[in-house]
Amino acid sequence: MPAPEPGARRSETPRRRGPLAAASRRQFLIGGTVAAVGASGAIGLDYALRQNGESTSAESAGAAEPLNGDRLVDFHGAHQAGIATAAQAHATFIGLDLHPEVDRAGLRRLMRILSDDAARLTRGSAALADSEPELAISPAGLTVTFGFGPGFVARTGRDGPAWLRPLPAFSIDRLQPEWNDGDLLLQVASDDPITVAHAVRMLLKDARSFAGVRWTQQGFRHAHGTVAPGTTMRNLFGQVDGTTNPTPGTDTFDRVVWATDGWLAGGTGIVIRRTAMDLDTWDRLDRGGREQSVGRRLDTGAPLTGAAEHDEPDFTATTAIGFPVIPEFSHMRRARSDNPDEVIFRRAYNYDLPPSGGAVSDSGLIFVAYQADVDAQFVPIQRRLDELDLLNEWTTPIGSAVFAVPPGCAPDGYIGETLLE
Ligand code: HEM
Numbered sequence: 001m002p003a004p005e006p007g008a009r010r011s012e013t014p015r016r017r018g019p020l021a022a023a024s025r026r027q028f029l030i031g032g033t034v035a036a037v038g039a040s041g042a043i044g045l046d047y048a049l050r051q052n053g054e055s056t057s058a059e060s061a062g063a064a065e066p067l068n069g070d071r072l073v074d075f076h077g078a079h080q081a082g083i084a085t086a087a088q089a090h091a092t093f094i095g096l097d098l099h100p101e102v103d104r105a106g107l108r109r110l111m112r113i114l115s116d117d118a119a120r121l122t123r124g125s126a127a128l129a130d131s132e133p134e135l136a137i138s139p140a141g142l143t144v145t146f147g148f149g150p151g152f153v154a155r156t157g158r159d160g161p162a163w164l165r166p167l168p169a170f171s172i173d174r175l176q177p178e179w180n181d182g183d184l185l186l187q188v189a190s191d192d193p194i195t196v197a198h199a200v201r202m203l204l205k206d207a208r209s210f211a212g213v214r215w216t217q218q219g220f221r222h223a224h225g226t227v228a229p230g231t232t233m234r235n236l237f238g239q240v241d242g243t244t245n246p247t248p249g250t251d252t253f254d255r256v257v258w259a260t261d262g263w264l265a266g267g268t269g270i271v272i273r274r275t276a277m278d279l280d281t282w283d284r285l286d287r288g289g290r291e292q293s294v295g296r297r298l299d300t301g302a303p304l305t306g307a308a309e310h311d312e313p314d315f316t317a318t319t320a321i322g323f324p325v326i327p328e329f330s331h332m333r334r335a336r337s338d339n340p341d342e343v344i345f346r347r348a349y350n351y352d353l354p355p356s357g358g359a360v361s362d363s364g365l366i367f368v369a370y371q372a373d374v375d376a377q378f379v380p381i382q383r384r385l386d387e388l389d390l391l392n393e394w395t396t397p398i399g400s401a402v403f404a405v406p407p408g409c410a411p412d413g414y415i416g417e418t419l420l421e
Contacts, residue, residue, distance in 0.1 A: 068191055068224050069138030075115075075122040077408040078266050079258065080415065082143030082187055083347070083370055084248035087233070090196050091189035091349050092218050093272060093366060094204070095182025095401055096211040097151075104156050108420045110210040111146070114186075115414035117202055118144035127202040135198035140191035140224070142199060146415045147185030147270050147403025155183075156419055161264060163374035164404050167271070170386040172397060179274045179399020182214045187270075191224040215399070217274060219349025219366040232301060232309065236350050236363045237282055237394070239294055240301025243309055244336070246345050256343045259372045263418040266407030269374045271344075273367040274351075274399030280359060282394045293390040295330030303332070331391040334384050344369040344377050364395075374402055 073081050117127040122142045126133030153160035190196045221233045235241040246253040303313035317325040353362040371377035
């Protein structure tokens with residue numbers, strides 16, 4: 001199995017096979033551009049060319065497209081993969097509870113084993129003692145990201161960040177214990193759901209003598225290839241969701257997301273809020289009401305005062321009869337803060353389960369936010385939304401969990417070493 005290209009850290013490396021090894025315009029574009037802007041940018045460039053009706057020589061020659069299944073995201077690096085990584089189509093989040101007898105040495109063994117599994121699987125290799133090695137060969141951008149709950153850190157005898165505890169209670173919460181908390185988080189994401197299922201199974205098989213599953217949440221976004229790379233996802237209300245978000249690779253992103261202190265330096269905090277979305281009552285709301293509830297248009301995701309998705313909203317604009325065009329109670333207005341420290345990085349997934357009890361849907365959002373300091377960044381936003389947010393009429397938080405996500409590791413290291421060594 002070829003190793004990732006040198007310098008491919010955090011970039012997404014399409015592996016090439018057969019006819020694509022031959023020089024082609026596409027290869028020149030991608031190969032030449034990867035070094036400068038990263039593979040995702042190159043793929044965007046390639047996409048733009050195709051939109052202009054240009055074909056590549058590889059295509060003219062009938063050569064196969066590079067398979068998305070071959071795409072690698074390096075497991076190793078200063079930060080864990082799966083955070084700044086462009087969100088893959090499928091993700092499974094698993095909260096585990098440690099068995100009572102597992103001590104610090106046991107945690108070290110556990111994290112060494114799981115890090116080794118993740119390193120192998122993300123480069124398209126079978127894990128040790130993999131009973132279905134064929135399912136490992138198409139990682140499709142697989143990432144495995146680990147988080148430590150308060151119980152995990154307590155077991156090490158060391159202190160965690162002050163915010164590493166359950167969130168304060170909010171009046172909108174209707175939390176169900178089966179979706180809350182946990183000692184260890186696995187976030188497994190890939191563009192291929194078979195890859196996710198296999199990686200999850202391998203990790204859980206190796207974790208089972210140390211920890212048991214507390215909850216599992218499976219989520220999805222647009223399938224790979226359905227929308228252009230970089231398109232903001234839609235949630236199941238039909239809203240464009242994720243527009244105002246720090247951009248990975250920028251100073252703002254680094255400041256918002258990466259912790260700088262102690263064993264968590266280079267890591268971050270994750271908040272997972274399972275939020276039910278009542279599609280059945282949402283259906284009864286007219287389009288104008290739906291757009292007012294968030295302050296953005298449904299078709300383009302543009303603010304109600306703008307024309308394009310990324311236009312800056314004008315909160316001072318008023319209608320002919322003097323009401324704000326973007327209502328004070330809209331989700332966007334309430335979620336936004338003037339405080340540059342109150343920013344989070346959202347990376348949500350949809351869920352859609354078989355309905356029961358006469359309902360026609362059981363859907364929602366696995367709301368996922370990364371931030372360096374949960375108390376300073378996430379909590380004040382959630383408090384404002386708790387006080388007032390029209391979207392609360394149709395959304396209900398039913399699960400809540402907070403984890404510290406340790407930094408990444410080098411190929412000879414393991415995730416959690418800064419806490420466990
Ligand atoms: C099911 C629950 C939720 C839905 C459907 C939802 C949907 C949306 C939508 C459609 C937008 C506008 C487009 C965008 O910028 O992404 C938005 C913005 C935002 N949401 Fe949510 N959201 C939910 C929960 C939350 C929660 C729990 C928080 C944090 C506590 C949150 C924080 C934000 C922030 C910070 C923005 C950007 C506001 C700005 O423009 O500055 N959202 N959300």
